[in-house]
Each structure stands twice: as structure tokens, then as C-alpha cells.
Amino acid sequence: MSPTRRQASLSKLGEFELIQSLPRQYSSPKFRPTIGIGDDAAVFPLSPTQHMIVSTDLLIEHIHFTRHTATFYDIGYKAAAANLSDIAAMGATPTALFVAIALPASLTKMDWQEFYRGLAVSCKPHNVQLLGGDTSASPSALFIAITITGQVEPGHILTRKGAKIGDLIYVSGTLGDAAAGLAYFKNSPPSKASPRTKPLQYLAQRHLQPTPRIALGQLLASQPFASAAMDLSDGLSGDIRHLCRQSHVGALIHSHHIPMSKPMQAYAKRVSTAPLDWSLHGGEDYELLFTVPPQWQPELEKLAKTRRMPITQIGVIQPQRFGIRIEHQDRTRHPLPQRSYEHFSTL
Amino acid sequence: MSPTRRQASLSKLGEFELIQSLPRQYSSPKFRPTIGIGDDAAVFPLSPTQHMIVSTDLLIEHIHFTRHTATFYDIGYKAAAANLSDIAAMGATPTALFVAIALPASLTKMDWQEFYRGLAVSCKPHNVQLLGGDTSASPSALFIAITITGQVEPGHILTRKGAKIGDLIYVSGTLGDAAAGLAYFKNSPPSKASPRTKPLQYLAQRHLQPTPRIALGQLLASQPFASAAMDLSDGLSGDIRHLCRQSHVGALIHSHHIPMSKPMQAYAKRVSTAPLDWSLHGGEDYELLFTVPPQWQPELEKLAKTRRMPITQIGVIQPQRFGIRIEHQDRTRHPLPQRSYEHFSTL
Numbered sequence: 001m002s003p004t005r006r007q008a009s010l011s012k013l014g015e016f017e018l019i020q021s022l023p024r025q026y027s028s029p030k031f032r033p034t035i036g037i038g039d040d041a042a043v044f045p046l047s048p049t050q051h052m053i054v055s056t057d058l059l060i061e062h063i064h065f066t067r068h069t070a071t072f073y074d075i076g077y078k079a080a081a082a083n084l085s086d087i088a089a090m091g092a093t094p095t096a097l098f099v100a101i102a103l104p105a106s107l108t109k110m111d112w113q114e115f116y117r118g119l120a121v122s123c124k125p126h127n128v129q130l131l132g133g134d135t136s137a138s139p140s141a142l143f144i145a146i147t148i149t150g151q152v153e154p155g156h157i158l159t160r161k162g163a164k165i166g167d168l169i170y171v172s173g174t175l176g177d178a179a180a181g182l183a184y185f186k187n188s189p190p191s192k193a194s195p196r197t198k199p200l201q202y203l204a205q206r207h208l209q210p211t212p213r214i215a216l217g218q219l220l221a222s223q224p225f226a227s228a229a230m231d232l233s234d235g236l237s238g239d240i241r242h243l244c245r246q247s248h249v250g251a252l253i254h255s256h257h258i259p260m261s262k263p264m265q266a267y268a269k270r271v272s273t274a275p276l277d278w279s280l281h282g283g284e285d286y287e288l289l290f291t292v293p294p295q296w297q298p299e300l301e302k303l304a305k306t307r308r309m310p311i312t313q314i315g316v317i318q319p320q321r322f323g324i325r326i327e328h329q330d331r332t333r334h335p336l337p338q339r340s341y342e343h344f345s346t347l
Numbered sequence: 348m349s350p351t352r353r354q355a356s357l358s359k360l361g362e363f364e365l366i367q368s369l370p371r372q373y374s375s376p377k378f379r380p381t382i383g384i385g386d387d388a389a390v391f392p393l394s395p396t397q398h399m400i401v402s403t404d405l406l407i408e409h410i411h412f413t414r415h416t417a418t419f420y421d422i423g424y425k426a427a428a429a430n431l432s433d434i435a436a437m438g439a440t441p442t443a444l445f446v447a448i449a450l451p452a453s454l455t456k457m458d459w460q461e462f463y464r465g466l467a468v469s470c471k472p473h474n475v476q477l478l479g480g481d482t483s484a485s486p487s488a489l490f491i492a493i494t495i496t497g498q499v500e501p502g503h504i505l506t507r508k509g510a511k512i513g514d515l516i517y518v519s520g521t522l523g524d525a526a527a528g529l530a531y532f533k534n535s536p537p538s539k540a541s542p543r544t545k546p547l548q549y550l551a552q553r554h555l556q557p558t559p560r561i562a563l564g565q566l567l568a569s570q571p572f573a574s575a576a577m578d579l580s581d582g583l584s585g586d587i588r589h590l591c592r593q594s595h596v597g598a599l600i601h602s603h604h605i606p607m608s609k610p611m612q613a614y615a616k617r618v619s620t621a622p623l624d625w626s627l628h629g630g631e632d633y634e635l636l637f638t639v640p641p642q643w644q645p646e647l648e649k650l651a652k653t654r655r656m657p658i659t660q661i662g663v664i665q666p667q668r669f670g671i672r673i674e675h676q677d678r679t680r681h682p683l684p685q686r687s688y689e690h691f692s693t694l
Contacts (some may be wrong), residue, residue, distance in 0.1 A: 017634055027596025044443060046498070047394055056447045056480030056494055063449075063484055095596055096391060100403045133494070137410055142558070145447045145492030147403055147480070151393070248384045 006166040006334060040148070041086050043157055050287040053150035055086040061104075061141035072111045074208045075144075076118025080232065083147045085286040089231040090159070091221025092152035094131040096215065101147040102138035108258035115144075121161065156221040158229035158290070163230055163247035167227050169315035172213050175236055176275060179282020180268065181207025187271060192272040199263030210286040220290055225300045235283040237338045240324060243289060250322035255337060256329040257282075261269040276337035280326075281339040291317055389496070392506055398504065400497035401501050403489040408451075408488035419458045421555045422491075423465025429580065430495040431473060431559035432633040436578040437506070438568025439499035441561065443476040447492040449485035463489075473561055503568040505576035505637070510594035512640040514574050516662035519560050520609040522583055523622060526614065528554025528630020534618060546610030557633040561655045567637055572647045576637035581629040584685045587671060590636060597669035600662040600683060603676040604626075626685040627673075638664055 041055035059065065059079050080097060087094040099119065101113065116130075123130050133147065154327075181203035184195065195201045213231070220226035228247050232239050236258070244251050258279045268275040292300055295314075306313045327337045370521060388402035406412065406426050425629075434441040446466065450459065470477050480494070526551040531542065542551045560578070567573035575594050579586050583605070591598050605626045615622040639647055644660075651658045663673075672685045 033652060041600075042443070043447070044476075044496075046397060046399075049358070050394060050397075052393075052399065052496070054443070054494070054496065055446060056484045058444045058447045058449055058481045058490075060483055060490070088591070096389070096401070096496060098389070098401060098403045100405045100494075102405055102407050102490065127393075134405045134492075136405045136407055138407060138408040138490075140487035141485075143405075143407070143449060143490045143492075144489075145403070145405070145481075145483075146496075147401070147445060147447075147494040149391075149399070149401065149496075208621050289672040311429075 006236065021302060022023075024091050024221035028151075030149060039094075041090050041126065041148075042224045043090065043152070043174045049153060051145040051152050051154050053087060053090050053091045053152060053305050054235075055149045056145060057086075058216055059144040059146065060283065061143070067142075067313055070208070071118075074119035074287070076120075077122045077209050079116075079144060079146055080122035080128075081212050081286060082284075084122070084128070085210070085231040087148055087150040088212045088214045088217035089229055090152060090157055091217045091226075091229065092150035092151045093218065094120070094126050094148055096131060096149050097123055098131050098133040098147040098149075100133040100135075100147075102136045102143040104138045104140060104142055107142060113203060118186050122209070126212070127331070135285070137283075152221070158217060158226055160219050160228050160243045160246035163228035163243060163291040163317050164293065165246055165249060165317055165319055167293050167311050167317040168297060169240070169251060169317060170290050170292055170311050170313050170323055171232065171236070171259065171287055172216050172309065172311050173211075173285065173287040174259045174264065174310075175280075175285050175287060176234065176268075176278030176282045177203055177209075177264050178210060178284040179235075179288075180264040182282070182284075183203070183273065184267065185269060199266055202261070203267060204265045210217040210284060213288045213309075214251060215307070217290055217302070219303060219307065219309065220288070220300075223296070223299075225296045226290040229288055231326045232285045232287045232289050233283055235240065235281045236289065236341070237280045237336050239289055240336070241338060243291070244317075244324055247291075247317075248320050250318035250320050251315055251324045252318050252322070252333075253324070253326045255326050257314045259310070259312040261270050261337065265296035279335070361527075362549075378593040385661045388437050388439075388495075390437065390499070396500060396614050397663070398499050398501050400434060400437055400499060401465060401494065402430060403431055403494045404433075405494060406491040408490070416538045416686060418465075419461035420465040420468075423431070423467075424469045424556050425465075426491060426493055427466045427469035427475075428557045428559050429631075430493050430556070431561060432476070432578040432580065434495055434497040435559045435561045435564035436576055436635060437497065437504055437566045438497060438573075438576065439497035439504070440565065441473050441495055441497045443478060443496045444470055444498075445478050445480040445494040447480040447494075449490040450486060450550070451485045451489055454489060470557070473559070474479060477578040484601055499568070505568050505573055506577055507590045507593035510575035510596050510638040510664045511640065512596060512664055512666055514664040515614065515644060515660050516587070516598060516600065516636050516641050517639055517658050517660050517663060518583070518606065518634055519563050519656065519658050520558075520632065520634040521606045521611065521657075522579065522627075522632050522634060523625030523629045524550055524553035524608050524611050524629040525633075526582075526625040527611040527630070527633075528552070528553075529617060530620065530625075531614065533597065547615055548570045549608070549610045550614060554631070557631060559633055560635045560656075562654070563570060563651070563658070564637055566654065566656065567647075567649060569636070570643070572639055572643045573637040574640055576635055579632045579634045579636050580630055582628045582686070583636065585630075586636055586681050586684060587683070589672075591637070591664075591667075591671055594638075594664075595667050597665035597667050598671045598683075599665050599669070600671070600673045602673050603661060604631045604659070604661045606661075613631065627683070
């Protein structure tokens with residue numbers, strides 16, 4: 001690598017490249033994660049019956065959120081939900097959340113308590129213990145680092161790696177709602193940002209207060225229902241690529257099978273946007289994307305229905321050389337385009 | 348609480364007060380830490396034979412370090428050592444280190460790799476797995492959050508809580524070396540900062556590359572040798588206060604028994620500083636402070652000597668009403684003054 005290349009500003013390098021560049025010679029052989037960087041969380045063997053899951057996320061003011069367009073409650077709620085979703089994607093049970101926070105002088109105690117209340121409300125249904133980790137002054141922006149831990153039995157871990165040719169591709173819930181909610185906030189003047197109608201309230205909530213699919217993740221992991229799984233944080237078009245890369249496979253997605261909510265479709269029509277754009281490229285739905293070997297399909301669909309966990313088959317895993325393609329209702333096919341999603345653009 | 352009080356800038360509130368203000372009604376009863384906020388790390392029961400330790404630390408540019416006076420290698424080394432020291436203070440075995448880092452545009456890939464190399468070299472002797480957690484751009488300062496995990500058997504955990512009246516107060520190593528190293532860097536023009544003599548190199552290293560006392564922590568926890576323990580990060584005068592508060596006891600410290608190194612005493616003389624000031628109030632030595640029931644003294648001292656782990660008795664635990672006092676060689680006694688220590692003042 002040339003000196004110029006090495007000195008390249010890190011802001012131009014992707015996270016994946018950064019992590020790949022970590023000097024492997026320094027890593028220790030004693031306590032290796034069974035699953036490391038590149039999945040939703042790292043997994044460590046603790047005992048023959050227990051594995052530990054750990055995931056860390058950063059939330060930085062002006063990068064992931066601004067105080068002008070989100071309340072501290074919202075920021076806290078979504079931060080916890082995003083971390084819980086990483087645990088859901090592994091089929092694990094979340095146990096504790098650690099919050100390290102650097103506070104600029106402009107922040108009030110009430111702001112901080114509102115942030116914490118958002119975190120706590122998001123954690124409460126999942127019985128997750130919320131713990132402060134470290135608190136410091138910040139010379140500039142508000143910085144938040146959240147670490148979540150979870151537990152899972154060995155042999156019951158969902159990863160991005162196991163998808164096989166012929167496996168059925170599923171998603172939970174409906175896609176594109178969070179993107180529609182984001183568009184709503186972007187389109188509304190701040191003074192009128194609070195939505196008044198139920199469909200718009202639904203979209204706003206899907207953007208501000210996503211639901212981590214913990215119970216579904218655990219169901220998928222309880223039997224080998226899912227051969228691979230991850231959560232949809234960057235958007236289907238980007239995330240299916242991550243799953244296929246880790247599993248060394250391709251994918252065919254049927255656009256007309258992608259589940260979309262009525263409020264999202266109605267709002268898309270109102271603002272002259274193609275709903276498929278939001279459902280393919282909109283991030284932060286925090287639904288699960290997973291692959292199911294065909295023989296498990298009937299039992300999984302039956303169980304999911306009984307437990308009222310909406311899941312929808314949207315495609316089939318293909319050989320790697322097939323690439324990642326989308327088929328429309330008129331049977332036309334083309335490579336699935338990818339668009340980058342900017343997290344927390346209004347939050 | 349009055350609105351004015353609630354709106355008080357957080358920068359004026361202490362971390363302890365912040366953490367005390369966390370709304371307890373939101374915490375979940377299911378997965379409670381056996382030891383939580385207020386000790387060196389949180390401890391969670393995992394199984395009848397395993398407890399998990401988790402601790403999170405923040406390192407923020409312009410608050411904890413500046414790039415002008417420390418190399419990225421130094422910053423990484425010390426960051427890992429400080430986290431490992433938290434695990435040592437619990438008598439546990441460190442297992443993994445997670446690094447979340449927000450990178451300003453001015454940082455180069457080489458800077459980041461040097462930071463990571465420092466972390467890795469610090470972790471290597473302890474067989475700790477080093478993992479990237481999350482990476483993001485930063486709009487301003489360099490922001491680092493480190494989470495360390497460890498394991499310990501139930502019943503073999505050191506806490507700050509168990510000191511009893513009559514227990515002997517011990518410290519490991521020598522105190523005040525890191526403060527002397529810090530003073531050296533403060534007194535030297537940047538162009539001549541690299542120390543040339545062995546005593547000064549020793550002090551510089553004690554400041555830049557502290558040694559976490561993992562093996563000693565494990566020895567203290569292996570039998571009930573220590574009734575309470577913590578690591579010395581803020582300085583003896585502040586840290587003995589934390590231990591006494593958690594244990595509801597007082598303490599008498601014998602100033603002439605506090606172990607001090609020859610290089611520290613020589614440098615103190617050279618710059619007309621009282622060495623006792625550094626050993627009492629200098630932070631970041633990362634030695635262990637612990638209390639030992641008298642009946643365990645002979646066996647512990649014998650084992651520590653055999654294993655070449657220098658430990659020194661410096662006082663005796665007293666009733667809480669006694670307060671925290673220091674006795675000098677001439678038998679005069681007075682309340683132990685406390686001075687706040689500014690972390691990483693040059694680093």
C-alpha cells in the first residue's frame with residue numbers, strides 16, 4: 001500500500017475496509033469469537049450450554065441524529081431498538097444494555113433523563129437491564145455508545161452465513177414504512193411535524209419507534225427454521241447483498257411479493273413516490289430478513305400465523321453466479337439496484 | 348427539584364449524581380446485576396459456575412487526551428490498560444475488548460492502526476480478544492468507547508463493599524509514579540519530551556503504559572484474601588474514600604508506609620515537589636487497593652512474595668465515624684485531604 005493510500009482520510013474509507021485492515025497478528029488465540037466482525041453481533045462461547053452475544057453501536061450528533069428534529073426520548077428509544085434488533089437477528093435473548101455518553105455543556109439534566117427514559121421504555125418489554133456505563137463531558141457534540149449483551153444456546157444462533165441455493169427468502173412485517181415516516185418529517189415544516197391522521201401517525205412511529213423482532217428471532221432459532229438471518233437496517237437492497245456475500249449465494253426477489261403497508265402506499269401516492277423504492281431502499285425498518293429451507297416452510301408459516309408474527313416469502317436463494325436480481329409481476333428481471341441509505345437523516 | 352436545578356448544565360454535575368438520578372422505575376427485575384453501578388464493573392449471573400463482568404469507558408479527545416502530546420499508540424495502550432485494570436479490580440479474567448470509534452476527517456488510517464496496535468499490545472499478555480465494534484465518522488473530536496468483558500466464578504468476585512473494621516489496607520506496587528511521569532512531560536518542552544535516563548524512562552512508562560494487575564486480582568479473589576478491592580485510577584486519597592463509602596467504614600493510612608519508587612522520589616526532589624503529594628493524590632497508577640482480614644495476612648504475604656507481586660500494608664480499616672485519616676512518622680494525625688485528579692492531563 002502506498003503512503004498516500006495509507007494516509008487517505010478515514011472518512012473516505014468504508015467501515016468494512018477499516019475492520020478488514022485490523023492487524024490480525026495481534027489477535028489472541030485463546031478466546032476467539034465463534035462469530036465475529038461482519039455479522040450483527042459477536043458471539044462468544046461461555047459454556048457448553050451458553051454463548052454470549054455482544055454488539056456495540058455509536059450514535060453521534062450531526063451524523064446519526066440532530067437535536068433539532070428529534071426529541072431526546074426519540075433518540076433513546078430508537079437507539080435501544082436498533083441494538084435490540086441486532087440481538088433479534090442472532091435469535092438470542094437480550095440481557096443488558098450499557099450506555100456510555102459524552103455530554104456537551106449545552107445538554108440539560110432533563111435532556112439526559114428524557115434520553116434515558118426513551119431507552120428504558122424501549123427495553124422494558126424485553127426485560128433488558130439498562131445500565132449506565134461511563135459518563136464524560138464532551139468538548140463538542142453529543143456522543144453515545146451503546147453496548148448490548150445477550151445469551152443464546154449453542155446450535156441456536158442465527159447468522160448471515162448459512163443460506164443455501166433453493167432456500168426461500170422471507171421478511172417480517174412490512175417494508176418501507178420507516179422511509180415513508182422519514183419522508184413525512186422531511187416534507188413537513190417543523191411547526192407542523194406532529195402527524196394528525198392515524199396512517200401518518202403509524203408511519204411516524206415506524207420511523208421513530210421501530211419494533212425489534214426479538215420473539216420472531218427466537219422462533220427462527222428454536223428449530224433450524226432459518227438457514228440465515230439478519231435485521232433490515234440499511235434497506236432490503238443493501239442488506240440482501242450482505243447476506244448473500246456472507247453465504248456465497250445469489251438471490252431472486254419478487255418485487256410484487258414485498259409486503260407493504262396501506263399507509264405507506266397511500267403516502268407514497270400522495271408525494272408521488274414509487275412505494276417499491278421505499279420498500280427496497282428505505283432503511284431502519286428493523287424487520288428480519290431470513291432464509292428458510294423449503295422443507296421447513298409449512299411448519300414455520302403455521303407457527304408464525306398462530307403467534308401473530310407476520311412473515312412473507314419474497315424470493316428464492318440462487319447460485320452465486322446468478323447475482324442479485326429482481327423480478328416484476330410482468331416477469332421482467334433485472335439486477336437489483338442498490339442505493340445507500342443515510343441513517344437517522346431526520347432523527 | 349426546582350426547574351433551575353433540573354436544567355443545570357450537566358457539565359457541572361458529577362457522574363455519581365447523574366447515575367443516581369437514573370429513573371429506577373424503568374429498570375427490569377428479570378436480569379439484575381449482582382453488582383451494578385458504583386463498582387469497577389457490572390457483574391451478571393450467567394450460570395451457577397460463571398458470572399460475566401462488563402465495563403465501559405469513554406475516551407474523548409480534548410477531555411481525556413490530546414493528539415499533540417500523545418501518540419495514537421500511547422492512547423490505545425493506556426485505554427486498554429485502564430479497562431483491563433477494572434477487570435483486575437474485580438478479581439476476574441478479561442475475555443474480550445470491544446472498540447467503538449468515531450473518526451474525525453483529519454484522522455489517517457495509519458493513526459487508527461497505531462491506536463489499534465497500542466490496544467493490541469496492551470491486551471496480548473492477557474489473552475484478550477480485541478474486536479472492532481462500530482466505526483463512524485465524527486463531525487468534530489475523536490471519540491472512543493471501549494467495552495471490556497470478563498468472567499469470574501461466583502463467590503470469587505472482589506468488590507468495594509466488604510471491608511471490615513480491623514482489616515489491613517494494602518496497595519500493590521509503588522504509588523505516584525504515573526503522576527511523576529505526567530509532571531515530567533508537563534515540565535519538558537515537546538521537542539525534548541523523550542526521556543534519556545533510565546529513571547525518567549521508568550516514570551514516563553508508568554504514565555504512558557500502566558500495568559493492569561490481573562494476576563494479583565485473581566490471587567486476591569482465589570481465596571477470600573481480600574475483603575474489598577478496587578484499582579487506583581483517581582489517586583489513593585480519592586479512591587480510599589470510594590472504598591470506605593461502599594463498605595461503610597473509615598480508614599487510617601500510615602504515610603511513611605506508602606510504597607514509593609526511587610525514580611519518583613529522585614524526580615520529586617529535582618522539581619521541588621513532595622513525593623507524598625504524588626503518591627497520595629496522583630492518579631492513573633492502576634495499582635490495586637485492597638483490604639485483608641488479619642488472619643489471612645501471613646498466607647497472602649507469603650504467596651505474593653513467591654509470585655513476585657509486590658504488596659505493602661499502608662493502614663488499617665476503622666469505624667466509619669473515625670473518618671479517613673493519615674498518620675505521619677511523628678505520630679501526628681489529620682484528616683486525609685482529597686484533591687481531584689485530572690485524567691490524561693498530558694496524554
